[in-house]
Amino acid sequence: MNSVSVPDIIVSRLPVYLRALQYMAANGITTTSSQELGDKVGISAAQIRKDLSQFGEFGKQGTGYHIPFLIERLVQILRVEQKWDIALVGMGELGHAILRYQGFINRGFRIVACFDNDPAKIGSRVDVYTVEDVSTLGDRLKSSGIKMAMLCVPASMAQKVTDKLVESGVRGILNYAPVSLTVPSHVRVQYIDPVIGLQRMAYYLNEK
Amino acid sequence: MNSVSVPDIIVSRLPVYLRALQYMAANGITTTSSQELGDKVGISAAQIRKDLSQFGEFGKQGTGYHIPFLIERLVQILRVEQKWDIALVGMGELGHAILRYQGFINRGFRIVACFDNDPAKIGSRVDVYTVEDVSTLGDRLKSSGIKMAMLCVPASMAQKVTDKLVESGVRGILNYAPVSLTVPSHVRVQYIDPVIGLQRMAYYLNEK
DNA sequence: TAGATTGTTAATCGATTAACAATC
DNA sequence: TAGATTGTTAATCGATTAACAATC
Numbered sequence: 001m002n003s004v005s006v007p008d009i010i011v012s013r014l015p016v017y018l019r020a021l022q023y024m025a026a027n028g029i030t031t032t033s034s035q036e037l038g039d040k041v042g043i044s045a046a047q048i049r050k051d052l053s054q055f056g057e058f059g060k061q062g063t064g065y066h067i068p069f070l071i072e073r074l075v076q077i078l079r080v081e082q083k084w085d086i087a088l089v090g091m092g093e094l095g096h097a098i099l100r101y102q103g104f105i106n107r108g109f110r111i112v113a114c115f116d117n118d119p120a121k122i123g124s125r126v127d128v129y130t131v132e133d134v135s136t137l138g139d140r141l142k143s144s145g146i147k148m149a150m151l152c153v154p155a156s157m158a159q160k161v162t163d164k165l166v167e168s169g170v171r172g173i174l175n176y177a178p179v180s181l182t183v184p185s186h187v188r189v190q191y192i193d194p195v196i197g198l199q200r201m202a203y204y205l206n207e208k
Numbered sequence: 209m210n211s212v213s214v215p216d217i218i219v220s221r222l223p224v225y226l227r228a229l230q231y232m233a234a235n236g237i238t239t240t241s242s243q244e245l246g247d248k249v250g251i252s253a254a255q256i257r258k259d260l261s262q263f264g265e266f267g268k269q270g271t272g273y274h275i276p277f278l279i280e281r282l283v284q285i286l287r288v289e290q291k292w293d294i295a296l297v298g299m300g301e302l303g304h305a306i307l308r309y310q311g312f313i314n315r316g317f318r319i320v321a322c323f324d325n326d327p328a329k330i331g332s333r334v335d336v337y338t339v340e341d342v343s344t345l346g347d348r349l350k351s352s353g354i355k356m357a358m359l360c361v362p363a364s365m366a367q368k369v370t371d372k373l374v375e376s377g378v379r380g381i382l383n384y385a386p387v388s389l390t391v392p393s394h395v396r397v398q399y400i401d402p403v404i405g406l407q408r409m410a411y412y413l414n415e416k
Numbered sequence: 417t418a419g420a421t422t423g424t425t426a427a428t429c430g431a432t433t434a435a436c437a438a439t440c
Numbered sequence: 441t442a443g444a445t446t447g448t449t450a451a452t453c454g455a456t457t458a459a460c461a462a463t464c
């Protein structure tokens with residue numbers, strides 16, 4: 001247990017390191033240095049060493065980092081050794097696409113339930129899932145001990161569903177709805193709104 | 209023209225302010241304060257005032273900000289008064305979902321072309337689009353003057369396609385591939401990888 | 417061994433916050 | 441007018457970088 005908590009900005013970079021290391025591992029590379037890893041992810045070598053040093057000593061002077069070992073440690077640090085169960089709320093176009101996405105399972109996450117409020121959708125099967133009634137969300141989440149959710153409902157409903165998720169014990173929400181959410185401090189929200197990134201880039205484009 | 213450039217961290221918050229303001233406007237609210245806006249987006253009032261002050265004086269003492277006016281100014285600052293043309297590369301499951309997404313057009317962006325390298329897909333129609341051959345990407349982008357792209361190809365192909373986009377004059381890339389990209393400094397990349405956000409949140413979850 | 421690279425310290429740099437005069 | 445809230449300054453806080461002894 002740490003006496004001082006690790007800054008969230010450092011935590012936010014660890015998944016990026018992990019992704020790059022796993023990519024290298026998949027290509028048969030077994031060793032890297034802070035310099036090389038930094039070049040790949042666009043972060044300085046000093047910062048990578050500083051970040052990792054928050055959690056231990058994972059490298060060797062002269063040779064750098066053994067990739068399988070560093071991956072193992074990062075996976076532990078990020079708590080993605082096992083799979084976290086996730087509930088998905090909102091079975092529109094986007095919810096369907098997310099359900100079919102195959103990229104969660106080998107990175108620590110597994111969607112185990114999906115919900116909607118549309119009677120026409122409730123009870124229908126999507127892939128291996130049966131769409132559940134969002135009015136049963138609370139009981140289902142509590143009894144299953146689900147701690148994470150993905151939110152794919154319209155912006156106008158997002159806060160209300162969020163309140164329900166929080167009340168049901170959810171501690172992390174991946175929010176695809178284009179709206180800022182208000183949650184208590186023990187709950188974390190990550191935002192996925194492609195337009196935010198596009199607008200941020202548009203600022204730097206000169207003329208049409 | 210600014211003598212000193214605005215920090216990117218400030219630019220990154222402007223789209224969040226804009227989104228919240230447009231949401232308020234859509235609900236008939238015409239006035240807000242830095243305090244109220246800050247509460248909504250989870251940012252301190254002082255920071256919002258400081259951020260906005262980089263670009264001018266948009267509020268009134270005692271009454272705060274007139275929302276339609278502030279929206280107008282933010283839209284100008286972010287250069288999203290007109291629509292930016294965007295090319296989408298990679299017509300898999302995700303590319304299809306993005307193509308059908310209706311949320312870009314009224315926030316400053318419009319997908320105008322889509323590409324794939326699969327002969328079975330090239331020439332086929334998806335929604336109002338015809339899938340083009342990615343080998344014709346360079347000519348198409350240059351002749352159309354397209355400056356932004358969305359990347360939905362497999363991670364293993366992402367860097368190669370990125371190089372081609374950059375060479376074709378693209379200056380902003382929204383990257384959905386789960387891999388870090390290397391680009392020259394005049395090109396910006398925004399990353400959309402839901403797993404990065406999930407892993408970041410998993411760090412704070414105690415036990416399974 | 418010589419070269420390479422770590423982990424860490426101190427210095428630098430930049431971002432956030434607090435406070436308040438100005439003024440609507 | 442009195443209360444509210446801005447824009448801005450100075451102080452604080454935190455993050456990044458540079459440098460290097462230790463050592464593989």
